[in-house]
Amino acid sequence: MLVKFLTRDPASSKVVEQAVYRSIDDMLGKFGSADTKARMIGFDETTGKAVFRCKTSSAEKLRAVLALMTEMHGKPAAAMVVRSSGTIKALRVRLRRNSS
């Protein structure tokens, strides 16, 4: 899942990752969090875009959790899924196709 993070000040990869994991814990609980298997596998600080992977069956849960995020380390923030795909490879292909 390619996720765009909107923040007032640039956020580091660590801050984004922690904020998302905390949000997943809050919304889904520890069991739900473990079941989702969400993991951040890349973050571009210049564009504020991150790639997340999760179980296919938990994609809707992760989308909902991200949509309900409103802050990051006490500062206003928003997260929105720009693209999603079944595999990371296909996501990269789609991204390349859209950027060209």
Next chain:
Amino acid sequence: MRAYADLHLSPPLDDTANARSMASLLTQLQTRVVGLVVPPERSSSSLPIAEVFRNAGIDVATRLDVKPKSREELLKSLRRFRSKYEIISVECNTSHVSRVAVRDRRVDIIHFPKQQSGNLFRGNLAKSCRAALEFNLSELISDPTLETRLRLFRREIETAAETSTTVIGSSNASNPFGLRSPRDIAAVLYMIGLPLDLALRGVSDIPLGIVKKNRLRLAEPQIDEGVRILRRSTRNE
């Protein structure tokens, strides 16, 4: 590919910089149609922010949010403004207003504000509902008591599912921080209890259908609902 719509945006009408950043985000989120809340006093003038959205390739539909205090006030507003707006939404603050709003075919969208207890979407109200029931994500993300809100949303969704009422999801964003992808809004609706296919239709086919139907109505006001002109005779017969 599915076309998405967000029929509830309420940015400041004179802030083009804000509109520009919202338009840029909406393009990335593949939102094709937006509903822009325009108060009656600005309905006749051209809006610079509408142009900003159009220049970004987003179709703009004008929307009026009616917040009547009585049945009479609602009917008066519908008579005055139905022919001027592409979308009419009614905030159901009282049960008298709700009863008329759900039945009147001039109303496209109804919304039950969650701040007021007692006036809920349920029972006979839901059974006779012709309009689409709207869920604004802003009500969820702007409130610290998320659990309570989720419970209220879930109850409304269950009622809507029982009575086959159409449900639509919107962001009600006034700035880029309030914006969400329509697909993400559908995911929230799904998590609240709406089946996934209905949730997806609630951010794509249904809102797009509302805009299409009303544009047709505005273009040909004399024609009855369900009838449309395919071609006109070239000669007077």
